Amino acid sequence: MVVPKTYPVQLIQPDGQRVHNPAYSASVADIGPAQLRDLYRDLVVVRRLDAEATALQRQGELGLWAPMTGQEAAQVGSARALDADDYVFTSYREHAVAWCRGVDPADMTALWRGCAHSGWNPADVNMTNPAIVVGAQGLHATGYAMGAKLDGADIATIVYFGDGATSEGDMSEALGFAVAWGAGVVFFCQNNHWAISAPTQVQSPVPLAQRAAGFGMPAVQVDGNDVLAVLAVTRQAARHAREGSGPFFVEALTYRMGPHTTSDDPGRYRAPADLEAWKARDPVDRLRRLFERESLVDAAFFDDVDSAAGDAAMRLRRGTLELPDPHPLTMFDHVYATEHSLLARERAEYAGYLASFTDTDEEAVR
Helix, strand or coil: CCCCCCCCECCECCCCCECCCCCCHHHHCCCCHHHHHHHHHHHHHHHHHHHHHHHHHHCCCCCCCCCCCCCHHHHHHHHCCCCCCCEEECCCCCHHHHHHCCCCHHHCCHHHHCCCCCCCCHHHHCECCCCCCCCHHHHHHHHHHHHHHHHCCCCCEEEEEEHHHHHCHHHHHHHHHHHHHCCCEEEEEEECCEECCEEHHHHCCCCCHHHHHHHCCCEEEEECCCHHHHHHHHHHHHHHHHCCCCCEEEEEECCCCCCCCCCCCHHHCCCHHHHHHHHCCCHHHHHHHHHHHHCCCCHHHHHHHHHHHHHHHHHHHHHHHCCCCCCHHHHHCCCCCCCCHHHHHHHHHHHHHHHHHHCCCHHHHC
16 A cells, blocks of 8 residues: 655745645634734744854853754744643753743843753743753643643643654653543654754654654644744644643654754764755745745834844843852752751751851851
8 A cells, every 4th residue: 555645734935935735724824914024023033042042152151052043933833823821841942932932031041051940930931941851841741731631721731842852761651641641732843853963764764743643643744944834733733732632743844953052063963965955944034035025024124123133132141141150058949849857957068068168157158
């Protein structure tokens, strides 16, 4: 039997030409010129934020940063498909999602500067802070979605992860549990083709979306560099979750243009020709070409967007440089919700150790 070839959902081609898709075009019928301009603004702002944070790391102001350039459409399109009550579980690269959820750029770098365990209060924006443990957030999202279902909350829970995380046992457990219990989770895989230095084909000989089908959940591939297509697909997936139909898997095909983190050298494992091929599919340029084809904007619009991006980058830089150095004893804060005798003893011992260098008592050290 010949299995018909399927193609990722696409609504805007790399050259800016629109594509009509009977299954998904209607889901973004409300996205007119004004909404497209807003999406473009998001794409440009988050790319500028990413560049600023990378520069800060190179200047020694951040210990590490996980660049997301190239993946803006996958993150902006999916984040703008969510309702305020929906809950987001993140990995460590979703800086654009954080922007779309309302996180202040000044709060985006505290963890990466080593000043705090988190940058923002998740309850304020319904989004967790960056998680470095690969794949663990899949279990967290599934548990949260199950709790929301038991509470009767009509929300979607979305979890972001990369192609490498699909090879983690945690993610398999999350997929299996979500299907078994009908948890309303949108599993959003940003397949950027590289799990650090391992290409996707090393991890799976078939599209990653087919892994989800093996667990018994619906799945779709989408052009992750097409912000409109990602918006349409995620809207449908989120509605599926909110309506109580169980989990949904989205594989957004995109490309990590920079290193895995700022400690990585992608030139050691990635061919320059591959990078050039993906530059032609750039998500920002794609939407700009649509504007040019349809005469939707003027030069003043681009100037305004660049100004907004510069302002956001300045907020990120200023917020980073103004972060106070934490006192060593704060590492013991918030470990437990209530006082714990073992932790109290460890804290007292460490306070005494610090005091031995300053000839002060514990309270003075604090």
